[in-house]
Amino acid sequence: xxxxxxxxxxxxxxxxxxxxxxxxxxxxxxxxxxxxxxxxxxxxxxxxxxxxxxxxxxxxxxxxxxxxxxxxxxxxxxxxxxxxxxxxxxxxxxxxxxxxxxxxxxxxxxxxxxxxxxxxxxxxxxxxxxxxxxxxxxxxxxxxxxxxxxxxxxxxxxxxxxxxxxxxxxxxxxxxxxxxxxxxxxxxxxxxxxxxxxxxxxxxxxxxxxxxxxxxxxxxxxxxxxxxxxxxxxxxxxxxxxxxxxxxxxxxxxxxxxxxxxxxxxxxxxxxxxxxxxxxxxxxxxxxxxxxxxxxxxxxxxxxxxxxxxxxxxxxxxxxxxxxxxxxxxxxxxxxxxxxxxxxxxxxxxxxxxxxxxxxxxxxxxxxxxxxxxxxxxxxxxxxxxxxxxxxxxxxxxxxxxxxxxxxxxxxxxxxxxxxxxxxxxxxxxxxxxxxxxxxxxxxxxxxxxxxxxxxxxxxxxxxxxxxxxxxxxxxxxxxxxxxxxxxxxxxxxxxxxxxxxxxxxxxxxxxxxxxxxxxxxxx
Amino acid sequence: xxxxxxxxxxxxxxxxxxxxxxxxxxxxxxxxxxxxxxxxxxxxxxxxxxxxxxxxxxxxxxxxxxxxxxxxxxxxxxxxxxxxxxxxxxxxxxxxxxxxxxxxxxxxxxxxxxxxxxxxxxxxxxxxxxxxxxxxxxxxxxxxxxxxxxxxxxxxxxxxxxxxxxxxxxxxxxxxxxxxxxxxxxxxxxxxxxxxxxxxxxxxxxxxxxxxxxxxxxxxxxxxxxxxxxxxxxxxxxxxxxxxxxxxxxxxxxxxxxxxxxxxxxxxxxxxxxxxxxxxxxxxxxxxxxxxxxxxxxxxxxxxxxxxxxxxxxxxxxxxxxxxxxxxxxxxxxxxxxxxxxxxxxxxxxxxxx
Numbered sequence: 001x002x003x004x005x006x007x008x009x010x011x012x013x014x015x016x017x018x019x020x021x022x023x024x025x026x027x028x029x030x031x032x033x034x035x036x037x038x039x040x041x042x043x044x045x046x047x048x049x050x051x052x053x054x055x056x057x058x059x060x061x062x063x064x065x066x067x068x069x070x071x072x073x074x075x076x077x078x079x080x081x082x083x084x085x086x087x088x089x090x091x092x093x094x095x096x097x098x099x100x101x102x103x104x105x106x107x108x109x110x111x112x113x114x115x116x117x118x119x120x121x122x123x124x125x126x127x128x129x130x131x132x133x134x135x136x137x138x139x140x141x142x143x144x145x146x147x148x149x150x151x152x153x154x155x156x157x158x159x160x161x162x163x164x165x166x167x168x169x170x171x172x173x174x175x176x177x178x179x180x181x182x183x184x185x186x187x188x189x190x191x192x193x194x195x196x197x198x199x200x201x202x203x204x205x206x207x208x209x210x211x212x213x214x215x216x217x218x219x220x221x222x223x224x225x226x227x228x229x230x231x232x233x234x235x236x237x238x239x240x241x242x243x244x245x246x247x248x249x250x251x252x253x254x255x256x257x258x259x260x261x262x263x264x265x266x267x268x269x270x271x272x273x274x275x276x277x278x279x280x281x282x283x284x285x286x287x288x289x290x291x292x293x294x295x296x297x298x299x300x301x302x303x304x305x306x307x308x309x310x311x312x313x314x315x316x317x318x319x320x321x322x323x324x325x326x327x328x329x330x331x332x333x334x335x336x337x338x339x340x341x342x343x344x345x346x347x348x349x350x351x352x353x354x355x356x357x358x359x360x361x362x363x364x365x366x367x368x369x370x371x372x373x374x375x376x377x378x379x380x381x382x383x384x385x386x387x388x389x390x391x392x393x394x395x396x397x398x399x400x401x402x403x404x405x406x407x408x409x410x411x412x413x414x415x416x417x418x419x420x421x422x423x424x425x426x427x428x429x430x431x432x433x434x435x436x437x438x439x440x441x442x443x444x445x446x447x448x449x450x451x452x453x454x455x456x457x458x459x460x461x462x463x464x465x466x467x468x469x470x471x472x473x474x475x476x477x478x479x480x481x482x483x484x485x486x487x488x489x490x491x492x493x494x495x496x497x498x499x500x501x502x503x504x505x506x507x508x509x510x511x512x513x514x515x516x517x518x519x520x521x522x523x524x
Numbered sequence: 525x526x527x528x529x530x531x532x533x534x535x536x537x538x539x540x541x542x543x544x545x546x547x548x549x550x551x552x553x554x555x556x557x558x559x560x561x562x563x564x565x566x567x568x569x570x571x572x573x574x575x576x577x578x579x580x581x582x583x584x585x586x587x588x589x590x591x592x593x594x595x596x597x598x599x600x601x602x603x604x605x606x607x608x609x610x611x612x613x614x615x616x617x618x619x620x621x622x623x624x625x626x627x628x629x630x631x632x633x634x635x636x637x638x639x640x641x642x643x644x645x646x647x648x649x650x651x652x653x654x655x656x657x658x659x660x661x662x663x664x665x666x667x668x669x670x671x672x673x674x675x676x677x678x679x680x681x682x683x684x685x686x687x688x689x690x691x692x693x694x695x696x697x698x699x700x701x702x703x704x705x706x707x708x709x710x711x712x713x714x715x716x717x718x719x720x721x722x723x724x725x726x727x728x729x730x731x732x733x734x735x736x737x738x739x740x741x742x743x744x745x746x747x748x749x750x751x752x753x754x755x756x757x758x759x760x761x762x763x764x765x766x767x768x769x770x771x772x773x774x775x776x777x778x779x780x781x782x783x784x785x786x787x788x789x790x791x792x793x794x795x796x797x798x799x800x801x802x803x804x805x806x807x808x809x810x811x812x813x814x815x816x817x818x819x820x821x822x823x824x825x826x827x828x829x830x831x832x833x834x835x836x837x838x839x840x841x842x843x844x845x846x847x848x849x850x851x852x853x854x855x856x857x858x859x860x861x862x863x864x865x866x867x868x869x870x871x872x873x874x875x876x877x878x
Contacts, residue, residue, distance in 0.1 A: 052735055054731055054734065054735060057734075058730075058731050058734055059731075078734075079734045079735045080734050080735070080736075080737045080738060080739055081737075082735075083735060083736050083737030084737075086735075087735075088732070088735040090728055090731070090732055092728065094686075095724075095725045095728040095729060095732070096728060096729060096731075096732030097682065097732075098675075098678065098679060098682070098729070098732070098733060098736075098738075099678060099682070100678075100681070100682045103806075104806065107806035107807075108736065108806075109736040109737055110804070110806065111803050111804055111805060111806055112736060112737040112738050112739075112803055113737050113803075113804075114802040114803050114804045115804055116804060117804060117805070117806070117807070117808070120804070120806045120807075121806070121807065124806070142685065156736070157735070157736060160736075160737065326696075329700070331696065331699040331700060332696075350704065351699045351702050351703065351704040352702035352703075352704065353702075354699075354702070355700060355701070355702045356702075359700070360700050361700075362693075362696075362697050362700065364693065364697075366717060366720075366721075367693055367694045367697035367717050368697050368698075368700060368701055368717075369717065370712065370713045370714075370716040370717050381701075384701055384702055384703065385702070410720060424701065425700070428702075
């Protein structure tokens with residue numbers, strides 16, 4: 001029997017640069033779920049693109065070797081001819097939508113293939129049921145939540161009945177609930193419909209337990225095997241794997257349940273309640289509200305941020321986290337209430353002085369960058385901030401080493417670009433630093449680097465919004481949870497997250513006793 | 525109840541527009557406006573285009589007001605019943621058609637109002653078609669040969685809000701770098717991130733479309749004669765129209781004959797072009813008896829108008845010199861009322877049954 005996907009000695013290179021994939025050989029059987037893991041820039045997207053021939057037909061570059069999908073060679077079949085064989089969903093589902101309502105989007109691919117009307121009608125109804133989105137059929141795509149958009153995107157490539165489904169980071173941008181919806185859909189496709197699914201994902205902890213096979217990429221070379229084999233020495237690993245490695249558990253547990261069983265033999269002392277930081281208050285918000293017309297985004301929030309502490313703001317998508325951050329910085333709208341930093345209200349200051357008090361790194365840091373080189377961005381930043389030349393550059397060097405002066409900010413990795421914007425915002429040495437979802441698109445190494453960077457800011461109060469519970473466990477001293485514009489819970493991280501079903505990190509679930517991270521458990 | 529075919533509403537509106545263009549009789553024009561409004565009120569949906577009818581009403585009112593203002597300022601005033609005087613400016617004899625200010629008579633003013641009203645009713649008819657026919661479904665009803673144009677329009681419609689969002693986001697982000705500058709200076713700072721964002725998105729969209737089979741129909745080459753027929757047909761159509769609009773010189777080879785040939789050639793070209801496009805349409809609007817009925821109603825109105833114009837042209841105009849009450853003939857009255865019949869068709873259900 002032929003494999004669903006087969007790579008034979010595949011190498012891909014763009015221009016004169018080093019090869020992105022080197023001599024890659026593996027195969028995926030029909031009806032399996034394969035997880036592609038690796039650090040940022042290790043070639044995951046290129047590997048996924050090669051499956052339906054977008055690499056090299058659409059992206060350019062040079063592909064050596066042979067890629068076959070259901071027996072069809074991508075060298076002789078263009079991606080559009082493979083639409084009935086491979087369905088591809090990109091990182092941002094909204095960017096791949098052609099029409100604007102759910103039903104039309106589901107039908108689009110079939111229209112392009114010229115399928116007859118009654119077939120299209122039947123398949124659209126089937127897919128609406130399989131994905132559980134029948135009640136959304138007439139809704140505009142832009143009004144859907146992230147999880148719903150992702151499911152519609154999956155549905156829209158499934159209607160031509162491909163046997164292989166390729167997903168690039170389907171849950172990275174989603175809150176835990178949205179991620180659950182999408183993962184439930186994916187496992188259902190694999191188990192009930194026998195679709196072969198290939199997923200690349202940074203948040204490995206979310207997908208690993210469902211995977212049949214893991215394809216590990218390191219600088220363009222692959223290791224392929226069962227999850228337990230490959231994760232033993234992979235370059236990226238979720239906390240459950242790290243914990244298993246640290247305690248030498250055999251076989252390596254892949255999910256919380258297995259790890260818990262192995263952890264029974266451990267005798268750990270209960271962690272003492274963490275001392276909450278008592279730095280002086282850097283920012284105080286009282287009775288803060290933000291309204292957009294009839295919608296109340298932030299509802300009478302009281303908040304204090306202490307110097308030298310990191311507070312994590314968590315909550316569903318649309319619970320008002322971004323609105324709160326922008327209102328605290330003073331540049332976003334505010335309907336009521338007061339913010340005090342250093343005796344001043346940033347909202348009343350001119351923008352240039354405002355950022356001297358409160359810096360904000362927005363959700364898409366690239367919005368702040370417009371110059372062609374890193375060096376120019378740093379120079380302009382020094383002038384804007386009114387500080388000595390070289391300040392931004394040296395800040396950048398302490399955050400991430402070896403970012404070349406001549407690189408274009410667009411060519412930096414997500415982590416490097418975030419560090420550049422962070423350096424620009426830190427140039428004025430603000431009292432308070434706000435970050436809106438800083439971990440999007442960061443791998444474990446980049447996240448660990450960000451944790452170190454934030455821990456180093458001993459005189460700044462940091463507030464960051466995020467969905468990433470593992471990141472929170474590593475970085476935050478305090479956690480505030482928002483729902484419907486209100487802060488419904490706040491306190492030291494350990495107290496808030498350990499007891500919560502939605503926000504407990506893996507280590508807390510496995511070990512109990514108030515442990516949050518692998519480092520705490522091993523005593524490093 | 526199925527939704528009405530978008531082309532049916534356009535056919536209906538064009539019928540009424542033709543009818544309106546044949547008369548200056550205020551009673552008939554008023555009746556036409558009322559008929560249009562009743563049908564729109566019965567069938568419009570709560571969508572962006574559905575709510576747009578109000579805009580056309582305002583536009584119509586504006587046209588009447590502008591027409592009157594132009595009449596007062598530079599129109600040639602005539603009549604017997606003096607209303608008031610405006611200061612006047614003496615113009616040289618070669619500008620005899622223009623009269624700045626001067627005495628304003630009732631007849632001249634009334635004529636200006638009625639000409640404005642006629643244009644306003646035409647605008648209402650177009651507005652009604654816009655409000656009743658979903659523009660996206662209209663695009664889907666286009667011939668297949670225009671498939672690419674339809675796709676481009678749909679993509680443009682969905683990209684526009686993304687672009688606006690992107691500009692807003694970057695403008696907001698500028699403040700975070702302490703930049704309050706406005707005007708041309710900030711243009712590169714906003715344009716570069718926005719353009720990069722747009723370019724990234726376009727590439728992602730193009731890649732997604734390619735992966736989903738867009739352009740697969742290019743396997744069949746479009747024959748050369750299709751392009752020749754379509755282009756030639758369009759040129760002939762233009763030439764024919766030009767001839768018809770110059771009634772003095774219209775012969776069979778400049779007027780109607782050429783027009784018919786041109787339209788025929790274009791249609792054959794479009795159908796031939798469509799043959800090589802192998803896409804299908806999901807849940808296309810089907811032309812049904814109700815759609816034919818809707819268009820038929822407006823055809824009745826237009827025929828009644830033309831018939832009256834042939835037999836009793838005076839009843840279609842407002843008697844100005846001497847001033848009198850407009851006459852309304854029974855056939856034309858009934859003809860217009862027939863156009864209101866579509867209001868009685870039950871409207872499409874707001875939501876599908878659970």
